[in-house]
Amino acid sequence: MHISEGVLSVPVLVSGAILSAGGVFYGLKKMDNENVPKAALLTAAFFVAALVHVPLGPSSVHLTLNGILGLVLGWMVFPSVFVALFLQALLFQFGGFTTIGVNTLIMASPGLIVYYLLRGYIKSKNFYVVFTSGLIAGFLSILLSTLLLSLSLAISAPEHLGIAKVIMLSHVPVMFTEGIISAFCITFIKKVKPEIFEICQDSVL
Amino acid sequence: MHLEIFSEGNSLLHKVDPRIKLVTFIPIVFIIATTKDLITCTLALAVAGIFVAIAKLNIRKIAERIVMVNLFILLLWLFIPFSYTGHEIARIGALSISKEGVYSTTLITFKANAIFIFTITMLGTSRVFSLAHALLHLKVPVKLVYMFFFCYRYITLLHEEYERLIRAALIRGFKPKTNIHTYKTYAYLAGMLIVRSYERAERIYKAMLCRGFTGKFPIMIHFQLKNLDYMFVFSMMAVIIMLIMSEILLYT
Numbered sequence: 001m002h003i004s005e006g007v008l009s010v011p012v013l014v015s016g017a018i019l020s021a022g023g024v025f026y027g028l029k030k031m032d033n034e035n036v037p038k039a040a041l042l043t044a045a046f047f048v049a050a051l052v053h054v055p056l057g058p059s060s061v062h063l064t065l066n067g068i069l070g071l072v073l074g075w076m077v078f079p080s081v082f083v084a085l086f087l088q089a090l091l092f093q094f095g096g097f098t099t100i101g102v103n104t105l106i107m108a109s110p111g112l113i114v115y116y117l118l119r120g121y122i123k124s125k126n127f128y129v130v131f132t133s134g135l136i137a138g139f140l141s142i143l144l145s146t147l148l149l150s151l152s153l154a155i156s157a158p159e160h161l162g163i164a165k166v167i168m169l170s171h172v173p174v175m176f177t178e179g180i181i182s183a184f185c186i187t188f189i190k191k192v193k194p195e196i197f198e199i200c201q202d203s204v205l
Numbered sequence: 206m207h208l209e210i211f212s213e214g215n216s217l218l219h220k221v222d223p224r225i226k227l228v229t230f231i232p233i234v235f236i237i238a239t240t241k242d243l244i245t246c247t248l249a250l251a252v253a254g255i256f257v258a259i260a261k262l263n264i265r266k267i268a269e270r271i272v273m274v275n276l277f278i279l280l281l282w283l284f285i286p287f288s289y290t291g292h293e294i295a296r297i298g299a300l301s302i303s304k305e306g307v308y309s310t311t312l313i314t315f316k317a318n319a320i321f322i323f324t325i326t327m328l329g330t331s332r333v334f335s336l337a338h339a340l341l342h343l344k345v346p347v348k349l350v351y352m353f354f355f356c357y358r359y360i361t362l363l364h365e366e367y368e369r370l371i372r373a374a375l376i377r378g379f380k381p382k383t384n385i386h387t388y389k390t391y392a393y394l395a396g397m398l399i400v401r402s403y404e405r406a407e408r409i410y411k412a413m414l415c416r417g418f419t420g421k422f423p424i425m426i427h428f429q430l431k432n433l434d435y436m437f438v439f440s441m442m443a444v445i446i447m448l449i450m451s452e453i454l455l456y457t
Contacts, residue, residue: 004277006316010239028348033420036348037406037413040355041363045402047356048363049395054388055381063395072399083352087360090328090336091208093274093321097230098238159306163284177388184392185399193400 002085002103003149005096009156016152017101023078023108030075030200038199039073043080047087054177061174067141067182068134068189070111071122074200077115081108102152110144122186122197130190131183138182139175146171208361211262211329218260222434223331223339229441230327234320236448243308245451246315252444253322260326267325274321278314285310333357338424347421359405366401370394 008016031039046069053060070077082104088094095103114137121133150164189196212219237249257267289306296302328336337354341347374390381387 004274004317005234005238005320006313007281013238024349025346028346031348033348033418034410036351037355037409038403040352041359041402041406041409042399043352043356044359044363045395045398047360048367048398051364052367052391052395054391055383057383063391065395068399079349079352083349083356086353087333087357089324090333093270093324096234096317096320097324098234098320157309159285159288159309162288163281166284180385180388181392181395184389185396188393188396189399192396193403196399196403 002088002095002106003099003152005098007156007160008099008102008152012152012156013098013102016099016103016105020078020082020101020104020108023075023112024082024104027073027075027078027080031079035076035199039076039080040083042069042072043084046080047084050084050088054181056173056177061177063181064107064142064145064174064178065138065182065185066107066111066145067114067137067139067178068185070108070113070115070141071118071137071186072196072199073111074115074119075112076200077111078104078108081111106145106148106152109148110141113144114141122190127187131187134183134186135179137179137186139179141182142171142175142178146175208357209329209333210266211260211325212332214261214330216259216261216330217433217437218256218326218330220433221437222428222430223335224342224428225430225434225437226327226331227336227339227343229438229445230323232445233323233327233441233448236445236452237316237319237323240316240448240452241312242452242455243312243315244455245448246312246319248451249319249448250315250322253319253326256326257322260330262326262330267322270321270325271318274317275314278317281313282310285313338426339428341424342428351422355409359402363398363402367394367398370397 046065049063049065052063054063066077066081069080073080082100085095085100085103085107086097089096089100117140118133118137121129124130124133146168150168153160153164153167233249237246240246240249257264286302286306287300289303289309291303291305293301294304294307331339334354334357337350337357340350340353371394374394379387379390381391
């Protein structure tokens with residue numbers, strides 16, 4: 001989910017860039033040397049997951065999984081998303097370099113919000129609690145990302161309101177598929193490698 | 206998965222120092238993204254076209270990318286021309302197409318294409334690893350560059366892992382449909398990918414420690430500016446000045 005070049009207004013681009021830069025630097029501060037390869041390889045895994053197309057009715061959607069990325073990486077989700085978007089812009093020309101700040105914000109901040117909301121529940125031993133938090137993580141991250149995306153389109157020019165609404169509506173089914181997939185994915189990781197959710201161990205606020 | 210499809214070549218643009226490319230790329234795309242003038246955009250697009258010729262890139266591969274980028278732009282053409290209020294130039298049923306709407310959508314199209322072609326011809330013609338090296342010289346945080354480096358290094362590998370997993374599923378009769386079973390399968394595939402990436406990261410870090418990693422990679426090869434790089438800087442400065450001038454003179 002990203003906005004292409006040339007669509008957004010300068011104030012939106014600049015404020016997105018400043019906010020994202022703050023997030024990226026704070027995330028890097030929280031990342032010790034040991035976590036650099038982990039964050040990088042998880043980013044690569046999510047980059048690959050974004051190439052996976054899941055059937056949805058007559059069409060298909062690609063996985064985003066930024067909810068899980070946020071739950072695993074906490075603040076480090078900002079540098080991670082930034083790197084992934086940088087590579088996408090460089091290698092596939094998806095999104096772009098001038099919109100990278102806004103797009104990082106759109107993808108990373110829902111992950112961070114999900115992290116603060118659910119990090120306590122994800123540690124639970126109860127299958128249903130973990131499953132439900134996965135469901136919420138997937139659903140909420142797409143919902144918030146789409147909201148932010150539509151908002152940045154609409155703020156840039158009131159004429160974009162129509163297309164922003166269409167993007168919102170068309171992502172409603174995606175929220176559900178993403179929720180279901182995130183839920184199963186998280187319960188799987190909890191079973192196979194629960195340490196993954198201990199990568200960022202900062203004290204609870 | 207072959208990712209750097211434009212980095213192989215022997216043209217002048219392939220030879221320019223990646224540090225210089227990054228430093229000149231930023232102002233160029235910034236000007237294009239912020240301009241409100243169609244002629245400035247057209248000029249930028251023309252320069253981008255010249256760059257394609259200089260870089261001697263495979264036209265078919267570029268054309269494929271252009272089509273992909275413009276699919277999204279096509280979506281904008283379905284909405285934005287109708288949503289501006291202004292001089293009506295055509296009418297489809299109850300919808301009126303305004304001059305302002307068409308102008309602004311054309312502007313977006315030109316901007317997106319110009320920036321996209323500059324990305325391919327300037328950054329795409331360097332290897333990702335040499336760009337990472339250049340980013341270090343440009344004082345980008347070390348950890349961010351290392352993340353970039355590792356991430357790029359392992360994308361292809363993880364993609365192969367994914368293909369092995371999905372092939373194994375398909376051999377066992379997995380047919381993707383819109384149902385819970387399909388979603389569960391994809392979720393477990395993604396989960397497996399995450400688990401493997403985590404385990405691999407642990408091994409990588411141990412291997413780095415074994416080789417005496419203390420937080421920095423030693424760099425063995427160094428960049429050196431050549432005459433070509435100075436020439437490139439001057440011509441890019443000329444392009445930047447031209448774009449700024451046209452923006453000031455034409456957009457009033």
